[in-house]
Amino acid sequence: MQFLSFLSLLALATATSAQKCQLQFDGRVPVGSTPASFDVNTSPFGTKNVFGQNLTWSKIIVLPNITRSLFDGTANIPLEVTLSDASIFAPSATNIQTGFRRAELNPASNNGTDPSTLGVKTLHFSVRKDNARPLNISHEYQLVFLEDAKFTTNQFVLKTGTIAGQPAGQNPDLLVLQGNVNAPVIENLFNVSFTANVWHNFALTLNFTANTVQTFYSQNAAALASVTGVVSNDLSGQGQFHFGALKKGTGVNLTDVTKQGFQESGINEGVIYGGIFEEISTCGCVSLCP
Ligand SMILES: *[C@@H]1O[C@H](CO)[C@@H](O)[C@H](O)[C@H]1NC(C)=O
Ligand SMILES: *[C@@H]1O[C@H](CO)[C@@H](O)[C@H](O)[C@H]1NC(C)=O
Ligand SMILES: *[C@@H]1O[C@H](CO)[C@@H](O)[C@H](O)[C@H]1NC(C)=O
Ligand SMILES: *[C@@H]1O[C@H](CO)[C@@H](O)[C@H](O)[C@H]1NC(C)=O
Numbered sequence: 035m036q037f038l039s040f041l042s043l044l045a046l047a048t049a050t051s052a053q054k055c056q057l058q059f060d061g062r063v064p065v066g067s068t069p070a071s072f073d074v075n076t077s078p079f080g081t082k083n084v085f086g087q088n089l090t091w092s093k094i095i096v097l098p099n100i101t102r103s104l105f106d107g108t109a110n111i112p113l114e115v116t117l118s119d120a121s122i123f124a125p126s127a128t129n130i131q132t133g134f135r136r137a138e139l140n141p142a143s144n145n146g147t148d149p150s151t152l153g154v155k156t157l158h159f160s161v162r163k164d165n166a167r168p169l170n171i172s173h174e175y176q177l178v179f180l181e182d183a184k185f186t187t188n189q190f191v192l193k194t195g196t197i198a199g200q201p202a203g204q205n206p207d208l209l210v211l212q213g214n215v216n217a218p219v220i221e222n223l224f225n226v227s228f229t230a231n232v233w234h235n236f237a238l239t240l241n242f243t244a245n246t247v248q249t250f251y252s253q254n255a256a257a258l259a260s261v262t263g264v265v266s267n268d269l270s271g272q273g274q275f276h277f278g279a280l281k282k283g284t285g286v287n288l289t290d291v292t293k294q295g296f297q298e299s300g301i302n303e304g305v306i307y308g309g310i311f312e313e314i315s316t317c318g319c320v321s322l323c324p
């Protein structure tokens with residue numbers, strides 16, 4: 035009897051932190067998906083953006099057969115976004131972003147004015163290096179970010195590499211979560227070494243009403259833990275979440291980073307993602323483990 039109630043207490047303790055919050059969107063990739071699954075409208079992500087002018091998602095996405103991330107469970111698999119010399123995005127025929135190499139997924143329901151950027155939401159994702167397709171940390175990369183609906187700022191950005199504006203000599207092999215890039219002084223909310231062969235699990239509780247962010251982090255199968263307090267950060271302007279790689283050019287005193295800077299040719303780079311979803315945290319619900 036005592037043993038049973040101990041067990042049910044354990045079950046209760048587990049249930050309170052499990053992925054039980056209502057979902058806003060689910061970007062997890064079902065078992066059985068292929069790269070072509072990302073070209074059709076059953077994809078969890080938009081099929082038209084953001085990638086090189088003459089590409090499709092099926093030419094960009096790779097599905098690596100590796101350990102699944104924290105929230106992928108048995109039903110979902112990781113995905114990899116790759117960059118090549120063809121990763122030149124053209125928002126229009128006359129605006130060709132030769133300064134960048136880009137491939138970023140936007141959740142299918144996240145059209146810029148949908149509820150994913152209102153109220154209180156927790157964004158989950160896990161990110162991992164591909165040793166066979168290393169990034170070039172002489173460059174700055176944006177891996178995960180929210181870009182406002184008017185394309186005037188990023189309310190938060192997870193970066194790696196040589197990040198403009200950071201002190202000379204800073205380790206480029208970090209994952210650095212920055213706050214709103216239009217702030218007078220861009221705040222680093224959290225950072226961690228971008229170690230290889232490890233899943234880096236993140237959850238960001240975004241209070242769009244209060245303009246605050248709280249960051250949770252863990253590695254591999256460990257439960258998420260809070261790594262920051264609730265920090266003020268301007269989250270206004272709605273917009274779209276991006277998951278992938280936006281590689282910036284190198285060079286000093288650039289006036290238009292979308293078109294200027296140096297990009298070496300012959301690249302074959304990738305970043306692996308798992309467990310992308312957003313849950314509704316209005317009543318404080320945040321999943322810390324599956
Ligand atoms: C994935 O890797 C495992 C072993 O690591 C292997 O048993 C399995 O067949 C592989 N699956 C595919 C689809 O290649
Ligand atoms: C896309 O293809 C067209 C036609 O071949 C070519 O002119 C253009 O440069 C290509 N765009 C990119 C970004 O490679
Ligand atoms: C975006 O999605 C919301 C619902 O989630 C909808 O009300 C709105 O009309 C959509 N906007 C566009 C431009 O499709
Ligand atoms: C990495 O980037 C730097 C700066 O663009 C470049 O000089 C170097 O050749 C690149 N390395 C590789 C391996 O492409």
Ligand SMILES: *[C@@H]1O[C@H](CO)[C@@H](O)[C@H](O)[C@H]1NC(C)=O
Binds near residue numbers: 225
């Ligand atoms: C990384 O975090 C540590 C611990 O909070 C902090 O001391 C350090 O300044 C941070 N570095 C960067 C580049 O944000």
Ligand SMILES: *[C@@H]1O[C@H](CO)[C@@H](O)[C@H](O)[C@H]1NC(C)=O
Binds near residue numbers: 241244315317318
């Ligand atoms: C979000 O911010 C609002 C406004 O400050 C506050 O009333 C609410 O309690 C916050 N929600 C959570 C879950 O922290």
Ligand SMILES: *[C@@H]1O[C@H](CO)[C@@H](O)[C@H](O)[C@H]1NC(C)=O
Binds near residue numbers: 287
């Ligand atoms: C970049 O701008 C700074 C400040 O205006 C200037 O001192 C420096 O010479 C410039 N560097 C190059 C390579 O143009």
